[in-house]
Amino acid sequence: xxxxxxxxxxxxxxxxxxxxxxxxxxxxxxxxxxxxxxxxxxxxxxxxxxxxxxxxxxxxxxxxxxxxxxxxxxxxxxxxxxxxxxxxxxxxxxxxxxxxxxxxxxxxxxxxxxxxxxxxxxxxxxxxxxxxxxxxxxxxxxxxxxxxxxxxxxxxxxxxxxxxxxxxxxxxxxxxxxxxxxxxxxxxxxxxxxxxxxxxxxxxxxxxxxxxxxxxxxxxxxxxxxxxxxxxxxxxxxxxxxxxxxxxxx
Amino acid sequence: xxxxxxxxxxxxxxxxxxxxxxxxxxxxxxxxxxxxxxxxxxxxxxxxxxxxxxxxxxxxxxxxxxxxxxxxxxxxxxxxxxxxxxxxxxxxxxxxxxxxxxxxxxxxxxxxxxxxxxxxxxxxxxxxxxxxxxxxxxxxxxxxxxxxxxxxxxxxxxxxxxxxxxxxxxxxxxxxxxxxxxxxxxxxxxxxxxxxxxxxxxxxxxxxxxxxxxxxxxxxxxxxxxxxxxxxxxxxxxxxxxxxxxxxxx
DNA sequence: TAACATTTGTCTATTTTTTGGTCAATTGTT
DNA sequence: AACAATTGACCAAAAAATAGACAAATGTTA
Numbered sequence: 001x002x003x004x005x006x007x008x009x010x011x012x013x014x015x016x017x018x019x020x021x022x023x024x025x026x027x028x029x030x031x032x033x034x035x036x037x038x039x040x041x042x043x044x045x046x047x048x049x050x051x052x053x054x055x056x057x058x059x060x061x062x063x064x065x066x067x068x069x070x071x072x073x074x075x076x077x078x079x080x081x082x083x084x085x086x087x088x089x090x091x092x093x094x095x096x097x098x099x100x101x102x103x104x105x106x107x108x109x110x111x112x113x114x115x116x117x118x119x120x121x122x123x124x125x126x127x128x129x130x131x132x133x134x135x136x137x138x139x140x141x142x143x144x145x146x147x148x149x150x151x152x153x154x155x156x157x158x159x160x161x162x163x164x165x166x167x168x169x170x171x172x173x174x175x176x177x178x179x180x181x182x183x184x185x186x187x188x189x190x191x192x193x194x195x196x197x198x199x200x201x202x203x204x205x206x207x208x209x210x211x212x213x214x215x216x217x218x219x220x221x222x223x224x225x226x227x228x229x230x231x232x233x234x235x236x237x238x239x240x241x242x243x244x245x246x247x248x249x250x
Numbered sequence: 251x252x253x254x255x256x257x258x259x260x261x262x263x264x265x266x267x268x269x270x271x272x273x274x275x276x277x278x279x280x281x282x283x284x285x286x287x288x289x290x291x292x293x294x295x296x297x298x299x300x301x302x303x304x305x306x307x308x309x310x311x312x313x314x315x316x317x318x319x320x321x322x323x324x325x326x327x328x329x330x331x332x333x334x335x336x337x338x339x340x341x342x343x344x345x346x347x348x349x350x351x352x353x354x355x356x357x358x359x360x361x362x363x364x365x366x367x368x369x370x371x372x373x374x375x376x377x378x379x380x381x382x383x384x385x386x387x388x389x390x391x392x393x394x395x396x397x398x399x400x401x402x403x404x405x406x407x408x409x410x411x412x413x414x415x416x417x418x419x420x421x422x423x424x425x426x427x428x429x430x431x432x433x434x435x436x437x438x439x440x441x442x443x444x445x446x447x448x449x450x451x452x453x454x455x456x457x458x459x460x461x462x463x464x465x466x467x468x469x470x471x472x473x474x475x476x477x478x479x480x481x482x483x484x485x486x487x488x489x490x491x492x493x494x495x496x497x498x499x500x
Numbered sequence: 501t502a503a504c505a506t507t508t509g510t511c512t513a514t515t516t517t518t519t520g521g522t523c524a525a526t527t528g529t530t
Numbered sequence: 531a532a533c534a535a536t537t538g539a540c541c542a543a544a545a546a547a548t549a550g551a552c553a554a555a556t557g558t559t560a
Binding site: 270271272308309331 | 555
């Protein structure tokens, strides 16, 4: 599974993995895609501009792109009106199921992690909320309700969650939420999941929004937990079936 | 304050900071020190060995060391029985108080972050605990009770918390706890704090341990929260005085 | 005191990575 | 058919990292 930190305790275990620039660039772009900052099909800026923006030479940007193309995140097309395009990834479909089952523990870890940081974020947002925060969250909630396809839903969903954590003003929590989401989205949307996955989510989001608006940290946190646990239940069922899911929820 | 991620939302904002190898090495060693993996005064392995362990040439390790010496984390002494030594850092003392007040928001963010991830860790540990986990946590708890100076207390405290999160088996949570603790310890132990800070902590740890042992996730989480909030209160008082602390706790 | 062992400090040559360009190939648009 | 925008491929120079040798410092021991 993508980017899992090593599992053993770090005590006494030095040994670094020095990341060359092109890897770091690839990681960053991959992460942006995972966080839903681009809808699929969207075109990135031309390589020269992008290299400029990132602050790296076109050559190293290129190496990063090669890797991302290889991983199936990007497709590059030469020619006028060509460019770098975000590729939607629900192709592998069923063939990926066994791979996902193999890495199931990791997915559960991500859910636990998301619950830890996103519930805290919701609670803090309920305490710290400002008028502009509420407006932004509310806007994201509306966008979610009006999304017309998987890609838009995903982008709107990501925006909703990320805006909430941004509203806490806590940069550490924000990074943690980003990490958790970036790590989860890719393995899960390999599927065609779309519909089953997104139904009901707008209501759950509204529930969270209400808690934050009311300044009720406990309610906001609980709504967030229920939202994420709900997603976990759905995914358990899709991967393991009804019986397997029940067995696995302990 | 050390290593704060950028505060603005990452949407649309690419621009990477490519970290050269020597910086990455410095970060890693600094982090290990911040996590209390060495007691102060302890000697690191000789540069040649250390470079070997880390997987980097002695030259770049050296660049990293220079930086850490500059930051006051290490002292290097040539000659036989010389070497690289961890320096205890409660020297700046009172002169640092204004700096800390300036960065107070950041410290509060760290506390919020710690509460989010460490409470979750305690709860999960209470569910997932194994005999060996319990034994390790219990051992760390004893070490804490028997620590004889600031440096030992700090190391034992770090070990206790890190072992708990390791017991969850969740690598993401573990990294998050490490991040939170690494970021906090340095700014805070610049002071002479020692005694006021450590009294009562062994009991609080025992309380957490009891919750985990009993398999009571709610109790473990609550005990952890009280433990961390208690530390926050103490530090608020030490930095702002009784009245200022009360004002700041909302 | 003199020789020794260990470890940091300094320097150099070599290899790898990154940069900053140039120019060709591709492909929509006019 | 000409044009414009973009990726693809290549190359020389600069920067970073490596590998190694040797000098300087400084306890320890004979």
